[in-house]
Amino acid sequence: MKRKQRKEPFAKLQWHSRNEDLVQASVEYTPTTLVNPSKLPAKKSDRSKLLLGDNLAVMAALQDELKGQFHLIYMDPPFLSGKRYPARIGRNEDSRRPEDWETIEGYQDTWKDGAAYLDMLYPRLLQAHQLLSHNGTFYLHLDWHACAYARVLLDEIFGADRLINEIIWVYHGPSPIKTAFKRKHDTILVYSKSAEYTFNADAVRIPYNPSTIKTFESSAKAGFGKMPDLERGKVPEDWWYFPVVARLHSERTGYPTQKPEALLERIILASSNPGELVGDFFCGSGTSLIVANRLGRRWVGCDASPLATSTTYRRFLLKETEPSFEYYQAKERASDCSEKMEIDVMIEEMTVEVSFQGIVDDAEKLFPGCIIYWEVDWNFNGQIFASKSQIVRGWKDEEIDLQIRHAYPNQGKYQIAARCTDHHGKVRESIISIDIPSPRPQ
Numbered sequence: 001m002k003r004k005q006r007k008e009p010f011a012k013l014q015w016h017s018r019n020e021d022l023v024q025a026s027v028e029y030t031p032t033t034l035v036n037p038s039k040l041p042a043k044k045s046d047r048s049k050l051l052l053g054d055n056l057a058v059m060a061a062l063q064d065e066l067k068g069q070f071h072l073i074y075m076d077p078p079f080l081s082g083k084r085y086p087a088r089i090g091r092n093e094d095s096r097r098p099e100d101w102e103t104i105e106g107y108q109d110t111w112k113d114g115a116a117y118l119d120m121l122y123p124r125l126l127q128a129h130q131l132l133s134h135n136g137t138f139y140l141h142l143d144w145h146a147c148a149y150a151r152v153l154l155d156e157i158f159g160a161d162r163l164i165n166e167i168i169w170v171y172h173g174p175s176p177i178k179t180a181f182k183r184k185h186d187t188i189l190v191y192s193k194s195a196e197y198t199f200n201a202d203a204v205r206i207p208y209n210p211s212t213i214k215t216f217e218s219s220a221k222a223g224f225g226k227m228p229d230l231e232r233g234k235v236p237e238d239w240w241y242f243p244v245v246a247r248l249h250s251e252r253t254g255y256p257t258q259k260p261e262a263l264l265e266r267i268i269l270a271s272s273n274p275g276e277l278v279g280d281f282f283c284g285s286g287t288s289l290i291v292a293n294r295l296g297r298r299w300v301g302c303d304a305s306p307l308a309t310s311t312t313y314r315r316f317l318l319k320e321t322e323p324s325f326e327y328y329q330a331k332e333r334a335s336d337c338s339e340k341m342e343i344d345v346m347i348e349e350m351t352v353e354v355s356f357q358g359i360v361d362d363a364e365k366l367f368p369g370c371i372i373y374w375e376v377d378w379n380f381n382g383q384i385f386a387s388k389s390q391i392v393r394g395w396k397d398e399e400i401d402l403q404i405r406h407a408y409p410n411q412g413k414y415q416i417a418a419r420c421t422d423h424h425g426k427v428r429e430s431i432i433s434i435d436i437p438s439p440r441p442q
């Protein structure tokens with residue numbers, strides 16, 4: 001069959017530092033943690049993965065194993081907004097008392113200029129394009145700051161004829177703007193890699209408006225005689241209303257610019273099938289990954305911020321019973337940290353209880369008030385931490401359990417590794433060797 005000639009884009013974006021010789025710095029790519037390893041698929045490439053690190057290096061490293069494997073990539077990068085976003089970590093979010101909110105640095109969307117922003121975005125779009133399968137779909141979530149520039153870049157990378165949709169996500173909320181209309185929409189650019197892409201129209205149908213139903217019921221001539229299937233519902237238009245994740249929303253993690261699960265659900269249902277691979281390389285609090293997992297998709301998520309990956313990790317521990325994924329940490333490892341987690345271990349026959357005592361460095365001992373989850377590997381192999389038991393703090397909880405018990409099936413010598421993660425995403429660990437005696441005769 002004759003291949004259709006690609007059309008050259010009718011416009012090309014120039015900026016002063018545009019560079020086509022992109023250095024693809026790669027990273028070490030071995031998991032540091034296996035979460036609930038007994039539930040992981042045997043085939044390594046089938047495992048869902050969460051990676052902490054710069055996504056350019058991470059995507060470059062993933063090409064070896066996963067080039068052309070992603071059916072859907074959703075990217076929600078910084079927007080070129082020029083803002084710094086704090087993350088809320090406290091449990092007290094009374095809107096009348098913002099001075100009481102506990103915040104830490106979330107992430108920065110600040111750039112020297114627009115060119116510096118495009119220097120960041122462009123190579124990441126190229127990497128994502130390579131990771132996408134021949135029938136894959138790419139969603140880029142932006143707003144008015146950078147959307148027009150990204151559209152021209154994506155036309156170049158995918159081809160102008162591969163733009164499937166420009167989706168407008170509308171929402172409402174307070175705004176300080178007094179001299180213009182309130183800016184209350186984001187734009188999601190949707191491109192496919194080829195003409196054969198997945199679009200599951202039936203999976204995303206919504207009911208017709210009551211007024212449309214009334215019109216069709218009252219007049220046979222409505223719609224020029226074309227009667228829609230009112231029962232089946234309609235495929236949504238390209239403008240979507242979903243409320244933002246507001247302060248009191250049950251989905252709220254405190255991570256800045258968290259997107260609503262309903263928005264991601266529509267995207268994932270429309271553009272992927274169960275078992276397929278979904279990627280999000282600016283995953284933040286992990287919204288797309290949580291939804292992909294719930295819908296039976298495999299997923300790969302990445303973020304450069306430990307706060308983001310620990311929020312995602314915590315979200316999985318809180319949402320799913322025994323979630324299973326691989327965690328990669330390209331930055332500082334827990335074992336490099338000078339502070340240590342202090343634990344006590346009590347052995348009673350074949351059962352071991354680990355009690356979390358605090359975090360210690362040379363000078364002081366901290367109470368684990370800032371800990372968001374802690375985990376134990378009951379048989380640490382000295383290299384990869386197998387997270388087999390976890391205690392996680394709920395979003396609004398004051399307390400966290402400080403004991404975990406485990407019954408060993410066999411006597412022998414074991415290494416127990418325990419890890420705790422604080423609300424900045426910083427990890428400390430502790431490793432203790434134990435000897436489980438043979439059971440006493442009855």
Ligand SMILES: C[S@@+](CC[C@H](N)C(=O)[O-])C[C@H]1O[C@@H](n2cnc3c(N)ncnc32)[C@H](O)[C@@H]1O
Pocket residue numbers: 053054055056076077078107255256257258259260281282283284285286287288302303304305308
């Ligand atoms: C708009 S937020 C994503 C929010 C996310 N969709 C959610 O629902 O929570 C953008 C994220 O991109 C991350 N990020 C920015 N630059 C990055 C980079 N070079 N590599 C990986 N992550 C990056 C930030 O840390 C931030 O979490």
